[in-house]
Structure formats: structure tokens, C-alpha cells
Amino acid sequence: xxKNDWFVSIxxxxxxxxxxxxxxxxxxSETQAHQILKDMGEYLKSTNQFSFRADIxxxxxxxxxxxxxxxxxxxxxxxxxxxxxxxxxxxxRTSQIIYNGKTINYLDKIRNIYGTVESTGKxxxxxxxxLKDYDLSMPVADLLYSDPYAVLSENVITGSLIGIHSCAGxxxxxxxxxxxxxxxxxxxxxxxxxxxxxxxxxxxxxxGSPQFIVRLSGWNLKPALSENDFNxxxxxxxxxxxxxxxxxxxxxL
Numbered sequence: 001x002x003k004n005d006w007f008v009s010i011x012x013x014x015x016x017x018x019x020x021x022x023x024x025x026x027x028x029s030e031t032q033a034h035q036i037l038k039d040m041g042e043y044l045k046s047t048n049q050f051s052f053r054a055d056i057x058x059x060x061x062x063x064x065x066x067x068x069x070x071x072x073x074x075x076x077x078x079x080x081x082x083x084x085x086x087x088x089x090x091x092x093r094t095s096q097i098i099y100n101g102k103t104i105n106y107l108d109k110i111r112n113i114y115g116t117v118e119s120t121g122k123x124x125x126x127x128x129x130x131l132k133d134y135d136l137s138m139p140v141a142d143l144l145y146s147d148p149y150a151v152l153s154e155n156v157i158t159g160s161l162i163g164i165h166s167c168a169g170x171x172x173x174x175x176x177x178x179x180x181x182x183x184x185x186x187x188x189x190x191x192x193x194x195x196x197x198x199x200x201x202x203x204x205x206x207x208g209s210p211q212f213i214v215r216l217s218g219w220n221l222k223p224a225l226s227e228n229d230f231n232x233x234x235x236x237x238x239x240x241x242x243x244x245x246x247x248x249x250x251x252x253l
Contacts, residue, residue: 033159033175037186040194041149049225051077053218054139056090061208074139077223080146081122083230086138097138098232099126105232106136106243114234115243122146134243140214143196152186155179164190167197168217181205195219 072090
């Protein structure tokens with residue numbers, strides 16, 4: 001073999017080997033990312049009830065791609081299989097949503113209006129109904145389903161483990177996933193309590209690629225909730241409206 005041929009062969013081999021290593025590494029990273037996400041989902045599934053606080057910031061894009069950021073906080077409570085509640089206070093709305101296994105109840109505290117619609121079944125059914133029929137959703141609703149991993153991973157194209165990074169003072173697995181319409185990241189606490197601590201969603205096909213960012217804190221897996229915590233009583237002088245009037249408004253309650 002001539003010297004130049006030997007050099008070319010070695011170089012080609014190194015390039016091919018590097019490609020194989022990168023490919024195997026990427027596959028391992030994706031497998032790890034899905035396993036970590038699944039572990040989080042299983043951990044939440046194992047709980048009969050929980051509550052947490054969501055600190056939210058989100059962007060709206062205006063003419064000329066000007067981005068304006070808004071903020072909100074929400075206190076979320078869940079008691080399986082048929083009770084969920086969100087108390088939301090933000091720059092654009094202050095509202096409440098309560099599901100009690102029989103009805104979905106929505107209250108706009110600023111305008112003092114409310115709507116009630118029948119919804120019998122479990123939390124999953126109510127969440128699907130809110131989104132499909134009324135374009136309404138609770139903050140980080142995917143975490144409230146009976147199988148969070150199945151919902152979160154449903155339309156995922158690729159996933160990767162970015163690393164172990166700090167989030168709110170906790171060591172967290174930093175994961176990134178891509179889908180057709182969005183890219184999203186999630187920070188999951190390392191250790192025996194794999195709780196989600198932060199999520200970032202990028203709406204990559206929308207003008208300006210706005211982001212939705214939520215930080216999750218105050219997790220309580222034994223909040224001693226009861227059915228009474230999910231009673232809905234509209235304020236005095238509140239006006240009832242048809243639930244359908246909220247359709248296509250894309251509210252995050």
C-alpha cells in the first residue's frame with residue numbers, strides 16, 4: 001500500500017468511526033432522556049394527590065416582531081381520580097377553574113363572570129374536553145394526566161439529555177425534545193424524587209418564535225386535600241355566561 005493510500009484509508013476510518021460514535025451517543029442520550037421523563041411520569045402517577053405553584057412568563061409577538069413578556073402565578077391542586085383546581089393570577093387575567101367530577105367551573109375574577117358545563121368522569125376526560133371543546137387549558141396540564149409520560153411524549157420526534165444543571169437550587173436533569181410545531185425543554189430533579197422544576201416551550205413556527213416558561217415549586221405530595229377543596233361557589237352578583245363563548249380564546253387558566 002502506498003503511503004498516501006494508507007493515510008487516506010486511516011483518515012476515512014477515523015471519520016466513519018467518529019460518525020458511529022456520535023450516532024451511538026445520540027441514541028444513548030435520547031434513550032436516557034425518555035427514561036428520565038418516564039421516571040418522572042411514573043412518580044407523579046404514583047401519587048394520589050399533589051399541589052404545587054407555577055410561576056409563568058410568556059411572550060406575545062406584535063407588529064414588527066416586537067416581543068412583549070407577560071407573567072402570572074398559578075396554584076394547582078389535584079386529587080385523583082376526579083378533582084383538579086387552578087387559581088391563576090396574571091397580567092392579562094385572574095381566574096379560577098375547578099373540576100369536581102361532575103362539572104367544569106370557570107370564573108373570571110376581573111369581569112366577575114363564570115361558566116359551568118357538565119363533564120362526568122375523570123381528570124383526563126375533563127382536560128381533553130376543556131381543550132377540544134373550549135380551547136381552555138390549565139397551566140402545565142400535561143402533568144395532571146393519569147399518565148404524564150404518555151401525553152408528553154406522544155408527538156415527540158427527537159429527545160436528548162443536555163446535562164445535569166442547577167434549577168432553583170436543585171440538581172436537575174436538563175432534557176430537550178423536538179416536535180413538529182414546538183420545541184420544549186424540561187428540568188427534572190435528580191434523585192429519588194424526580195419532580196419537574198421548570199419547562200420551556202418554544203413555538204418555533206409562529207412569528208418571532210415566542211416562548212412559554214414555567215417554574216414549578218412548592219411541591220406537596222401529601223397536601224391532605226378533600227372534596228370540599230373543590231367546591232365551586234360563584235361570587236355574589238357574578239354573571240353566568242355560556243361556556244361556548246370562551247371557545248377559540250386560547251385561555252390559560
